Amino acid sequence: MKKIKFSLLLCMAVIPALVFIVSSCGKPGSEKTAFETRGSRDLLEDFDISEHIYGTRYIDAADPKNEPLFISGWHKPEMDFRWAQGKKSTLLFDAAQAHSLNLEMECRSIKSTDNQNQKIEVFLNSKKIKAIEPGTSFDVYHILLPDDLMEIGKNTLTFAYQLTERPSDSLDTQDQRSLSAAFKYFKFTRPGEEAVKTPEPLIQKKSGEIIHFPESAFTFYLKPSGPEELETEISRLPRNIKAHIKISSDKGVFRHIHFKKAGSKKIALKGLSDQHVKIAFYLETKRKSAYSSQDFAVWSGIRILEPVKKTGVSPELAELYKELHTGKFxxxxxxxxxxxxxxxxxxxxxxxxxxxxxxxxxxxxxxxxxxxxxxxxxxxxxxxxxxxxxxxxxxxxxxxxxxxxxxxxxxxxxxxxxxxxxxxxxxxxxxxxxxxxxxxxxxxxxxxxxxxxxxxxxxxxxxxxxxxxxxxxxxxxxxxxxPPKKFRIFPAPDNISFSPTPQNFRKIETGEIKATDDLLDYIExxxxxxxxxxxxxxxxxxxxxxxxxxxxxxxxxxxxxxxxxxxxxxxxxxxxxxxxxxxxxxxxxxxxxxxxxxxxxxxxxxxxxxxxxxxxxxxxxxx
The missing domain is CATH 3.40.720.10 (Alkaline Phosphatase, subunit A)
Known part of the structure; x- marks a missing residue:
């Protein structure tokens, strides 16, 4: 087996919190540790399994290839647009830099039977940023996505609707879907610029170095087990580009490091032991025009320096290993x-x-x-x-x-x-x-x-x-x-006639069957x-x-x-x-x-x- 994963058993001598043999290992931190030579892990060797992030520029709502981005509250595409369903819908997009973006989108509201105006509240990563009132004809709307709410990597846009209508309420149709608004496209640009043209691929590995263009980012995920250090070296950095390293953990942002010129830095990962750590590398450019083939940085070294621990194994733990390895379980x-x-x-x-x-x-x-x-x-x-x-x-x-x-x-x-x-x-x-x-x-x-x-x-x-x-x-x-009837013992609404099968679940998702609270309680x-x-x-x-x-x-x-x-x-x-x-x-x-x-x-x-x-x-x- 490829030992890039950890054994739940092997970890017990090093991470007592994970270990089921807590009594054998003693309390966390009680073991004596001798630091000898310093080992290292070259993250450039893990480049192929790192996460590569490219800033989203354009999302065609009617293109089936974009289906994974429409994560909830949407119907399948129709002609050149896509309907949002219910009171809320959520869209996924990527950002490779933590700067503001202009969102341009073309949409229209469902027509209300009592001529009410639609109101759409827009949320970026769960924070409200704007409200718009679209008419019943397609029109273009612009919204600023502020940099203080942007995340490097995955971001969500959530649209909350004041009105929903069923086409069957006002038209001669059997369409029972609960519709709110229709969207044609979503376009993301930096303030003051048109869509940027960049070389492809934006991130590439050549001769043991990472060639990195703006509008992209790459990320490594770690779980430090001790007082480790991140050592980075950037050998090329044009004047109009600033390089960033953002280190985040389970508890939030840990450090934000800036490079204004080529060089190397060491960052202590102190206090991050046993946490899931995300290390994101991205570039910021001052140039607003289209990038040239020379606007790139070169990362020539990214390493994790780690101490070599010399830990003793308790007699109880040694005996357990002996039992496991010879007991024929x-x-x-x-x-x-x-x-x-x-x-x-x-x-x-x-x-x-x-x-x-x-x-x-x-x-x-x-x-x-x-x-x-x-x-x-x-x-x-x-x-x-x-x-x-x-x-x-x-x-x-x-x-x-x-x-x-x-x-x-x-x-x-x-x-x-x-x-x-x-x-x-x-x-x-x-x-x-x-x-x-x-x-x-x-x-x-x-x-x-x-x-x-x-x-x-x-x-x-x-x-x-x-x-x-x-x-x-x-x-x-x-x-x-x-399940057999003898297991159906939990309280449930008794006025429900519904078979909880995958086929019927799809009908609820598409609005063909209304998702009432009683129905959802029954299914649960x-x-x-x-x-x-x-x-x-x-x-x-x-x-x-x-x-x-x-x-x-x-x-x-x-x-x-x-x-x-x-x-x-x-x-x-x-x-x-x-x-x-x-x-x-x-x-x-x-x-x-x-x-x-x-x-x-x-x-x-x-x-x-x-x-x-x-x-x-x-x-x-x-x-």
């Missing part, structure tokens, strides 16, 4: 599909949706901030099996598959005499996408939950002293939210019932090992592949459309055999699916 990895952590009572949810997981979590390790790296099964499971992000493993859409050159987790396990078994009814595990490759045996039934029969077969035909990785991927609580109640059903299945899996006296040599992991939006959060149902919490925040619970004496804990440090493969290898004693 099996690992059962249970994925409950489309499970948003915040709908689990284990994570503080108001309803008792997961009584088994809550009880089990009291004796295990519950990661409070665990995330799927992708909001849908194909890409997320590809990450689980390769320890690569989706753009690396290639399984992104239905017509793609995992790159054949990448080693699977199961293949690595097999090479070390660990058998692997897949139990599922998920169609994504068919051979076309490569997710089932490398498993010793596959138990697949799309129409029946078969884990009891499969587990019985596995332990009847395999020697109990042979290590096993058993991956069980169950469909609930994924939609449709139609049915999702919670489905979570309760999934929890009962997890308990049955655990009970199989208990009844067959296998708990003493089995490590359990209960988690999901992604979350689910069950109440139309951010204008969407289900998953596979956004990266908001409801679609990526998932449970992750580890339960160890009692003889390992692992004390319960709830680590707060963020982790994700990409970290799991390395952790599993560690648990199997494979390093």
């Amino acid at each position: 099996d690992i059962v990895y249970v994925a409950l599909d489309a499970f948003h952590a915040k709908h689990s009572s284990l994570y503080g949810y108001r309803r008792n949706t997961t009584p088994f997981l809550k009880k089990a979590g009291e004796q295990g390790i519950v990661f409070q901030n665990f995330y799927a790296n992708s909001p849908y099964t194909l890409a997320s499971t590809g990450t689980l099996l390769t320890s690569r992000y989706s753009h690396e493993h290639g399984l992104i859409e239905k017509d793609t598959r995992i790159h054949s050159t990448l080693p699977h987790l199961t293949e690595i396990l097999s090479s070390r005499s660990v058998s692997s078994f897949l139990i599922t009814g998920q169609p994504w595990f068919s051979k076309g996408w490569g997710l089932s490759e490398g498993f010793t045996r596959l138990y697949y039934n799309r129409y029946k939950i078969i884990f009891t029969e499969a587990l019985t077969d596995i332990y009847a035909h395999d020697h109990k002293n042979q290590q096993k990785f058993i991956y069980i991927h169950l469909h609930p609580p994924h939609s449709p939210y139609l 109640s049915m999702y919670d019932a489905n979570v309760l059903y999934a929890d009962s299945l997890a308990e049955k899996i655990y009970d199989f090992f208990k009844e067959n006296k296998l708990l003493g040599n089995t490590i359990f992991i209960f988690t999901s592949d992604h979350g689910d939006a069950c109440k139309m959060q951010h204008g969407k149902f289900g998953h596979n459309t956004t990266l908001f919490q409801e679609m990526v925040h998932i449970p992750f619970i580890m339960i160890f055999p009692k003889k390992l004496a692992v004390p319960p804990s709830s680590p707060q440090i963020p982790a994700s699916v990409v970290d799991v493969p390395v952790t599993l290898l560690e648990l199997f004693g494979i390093t």
